[in-house]
Amino acid sequence: MVALAEGSNDAEPERNAEERPDFFASLKLLLRYGDGTRHLLVVAALLATLAVVLELVPVWMVWRLVVALIDGTTGPGLFVSHALISLVAVVAGTALMGIAMGMSHVAAFRLIHALRIALARHLARLPMGWFAGRRSGRAKKLIVDEPERLEALVAHGLPEGISGLATWIAVTIWLFVVDWRMAIASIILTPLAFALMVIAMGRSSSLIGQYQKLSERLNGAVVEYLAGMAVVKIFNRTGESLSETVRAVRDYTDIETRMARQFVPLGALFYTLVVANITIILPAGMGMMAMGWIDLPTLAFFVILGANYSQPLLKLFNLFHNMAHISMASTLIDSVLETPEQPDTGARTPLKNRDIVFENVRFGYADHDVLHGIGFTARDGELTALVGPSGSGKSTVAGLIPRLHDVGAGRITMGGVDIREIGLEQLMGDIAFVFQDTFLFTGTIAENIRFGKAQADEEELHAAARAARAHDFITALPEGYETRLREGGASLSGGERQRIAIARAILKDAPIIVLDEATAFADPDSEAAIQEALNELSRGRMLIVVAHRLHTIMNADRIVVLDEGRVAETGKHETLIAEGGLYARLWADYTAAQAISLRDREQEPAQ
Numbered sequence: 001m002v003a004l005a006e007g008s009n010d011a012e013p014e015r016n017a018e019e020r021p022d023f024f025a026s027l028k029l030l031l032r033y034g035d036g037t038r039h040l041l042v043v044a045a046l047l048a049t050l051a052v053v054l055e056l057v058p059v060w061m062v063w064r065l066v067v068a069l070i071d072g073t074t075g076p077g078l079f080v081s082h083a084l085i086s087l088v089a090v091v092a093g094t095a096l097m098g099i100a101m102g103m104s105h106v107a108a109f110r111l112i113h114a115l116r117i118a119l120a121r122h123l124a125r126l127p128m129g130w131f132a133g134r135r136s137g138r139a140k141k142l143i144v145d146e147p148e149r150l151e152a153l154v155a156h157g158l159p160e161g162i163s164g165l166a167t168w169i170a171v172t173i174w175l176f177v178v179d180w181r182m183a184i185a186s187i188i189l190t191p192l193a194f195a196l197m198v199i200a201m202g203r204s205s206s207l208i209g210q211y212q213k214l215s216e217r218l219n220g221a222v223v224e225y226l227a228g229m230a231v232v233k234i235f236n237r238t239g240e241s242l243s244e245t246v247r248a249v250r251d252y253t254d255i256e257t258r259m260a261r262q263f264v265p266l267g268a269l270f271y272t273l274v275v276a277n278i279t280i281i282l283p284a285g286m287g288m289m290a291m292g293w294i295d296l297p298t299l300a301f302f303v304i305l306g307a308n309y310s311q312p313l314l315k316l317f318n319l320f321h322n323m324a325h326i327s328m329a330s331t332l333i334d335s336v337l338e339t340p341e342q343p344d345t346g347a348r349t350p351l352k353n354r355d356i357v358f359e360n361v362r363f364g365y366a367d368h369d370v371l372h373g374i375g376f377t378a379r380d381g382e383l384t385a386l387v388g389p390s391g392s393g394k395s396t397v398a399g400l401i402p403r404l405h406d407v408g409a410g411r412i413t414m415g416g417v418d419i420r421e422i423g424l425e426q427l428m429g430d431i432a433f434v435f436q437d438t439f440l441f442t443g444t445i446a447e448n449i450r451f452g453k454a455q456a457d458e459e460e461l462h463a464a465a466r467a468a469r470a471h472d473f474i475t476a477l478p479e480g481y482e483t484r485l486r487e488g489g490a491s492l493s494g495g496e497r498q499r500i501a502i503a504r505a506i507l508k509d510a511p512i513i514v515l516d517e518a519t520a521f522a523d524p525d526s527e528a529a530i531q532e533a534l535n536e537l538s539r540g541r542m543l544i545v546v547a548h549r550l551h552t553i554m555n556a557d558r559i560v561v562l563d564e565g566r567v568a569e570t571g572k573h574e575t576l577i578a579e580g581g582l583y584a585r586l587w588a589d590y591t592a593a594q595a596i597s598l599r600d601r602e603q604e605p606a607q
Ligand SMILES: Nc1ncnc2c1ncn2[C@@H]1O[C@H](COP(=O)(O)OP(=O)(O)OP(=O)(O)O)[C@@H](O)[C@H]1O
Pocket: 132, 365, 366, 370, 388, 389, 390, 391, 392, 393, 394, 395, 396, 397
């Protein structure tokens, strides 16, 4: 079978990115999204360098005092002045480092903010196929957790690393100017330390792909466990349902431990070698002094300064330790931002009408084909109904109209133009979509309805809610339109949520409404209210309805009957009934089910 999945190709670059981190990805992000942060970072690095130099002043002062002691030129004044200079240098150094850190943190937070916004915007422009198969925990991790990792690099790593390195290079040059042989003795361990650190980073980055997958699995497992809490409780399956979460936690701990085991021994050696140069300086210096190559003050200079000046490099330890994580996060962010958006011509296309025509449309989700050559016409201003057995592809057909997915083959036209040629803004402006599973955001009811038209005033808002038969139940709530909804609108009934979604669509006032009818509502009153709301919605508009309750579409201008991803029949209710085909069978089943439910309802009071 031909795979028609439109989203499957988009997933590839990111999947590859999961395997190995790109150590330059953070830099790439910083260059691309770091507007307003780069100058802060340059100043922060300069201030931090100055601070590190100032931190070395007391060491220099101690050396001068030692030299004075050796020369016998000390006096109380010298001690006091050197102590004062050291004090001023330490205070100034601490203050400058504080300012530098403040600036680098501001830069980091700006960058993280810019990345989160860019990710959120970009995700909204990706084809829905990209999201298929990705657990919601993963998307949350991508926007919330991954950018956070850059804080360690931008706020700490860059200023501390640059200042540490700059000072180290400057002091090394100074050491060479004083005595090149002793300078070699002072620095000989440092390149070794860095070589070990590079090996340690290589080791931990070999596991980072696995780490990434397990940490996403953990996020997904926890999010799902919490979201499915009601089911877990009802089926009393706390133990079993926890097992996936427990496994995810255990595997995550294992990989963290393995990474630490790979990194820590070499990392600890780095730490030791950076501070161990005194063990070379002392014996080498004593030997050279014995041979008369250097004098005592020079030895003192190297013992005091040479042994201390590499210390700022230790601040790089944490950065190196986290570098694999940071680079992996940046690589993932970069690969998502590089994923091509849903194609959009951006064109404003004049249309002669809004007839929607499916021409031999084929489509499949990632793992299987669902539509096999769909063809039908939904005329402007008419009510077209999509009906068929469960799983026949009705919701999929409806979702193709606002391009939630793009067709695999064939085409869909509006007013004679392929909908992929029409700019998304124009297409989305023309279509309002009411989903089967209404999603309401955390926020007030008013905000949720205004999702249809952000600038709508109160009058328009109430009019839309009235038309959607939602006004009465909203005003009956203690806080009315200002009632805050929890995530997904969990505090409302299914019917109430659907009516808010319809109010949203009415407020949007789009000429085409695509409605994926919810399969069941809690009570007949609610169902009647929704029916009225739908009638209101269809007034003067073109309506395409995925219908389950067939009496709602008896008057449809055209009923398209789907069966296993194909159009089985098309026509009006009476004609289709007369033909005695699939629709007639569906109608017979539906009316029989209605009769049973009516009988049950009539019997209820007697029980
Ligand atoms: N997001 C998805 N990813 C993968 N497969 C999907 C997805 N959505 C639907 N399907 C599959 O596509 C087929 C058609 O589903 P669709 O929801 O379009 O049917 P339907 O006629 O609307 O069903 P129902 O009346 O039960 O809502 C089914 O086999 C379903 O399992």
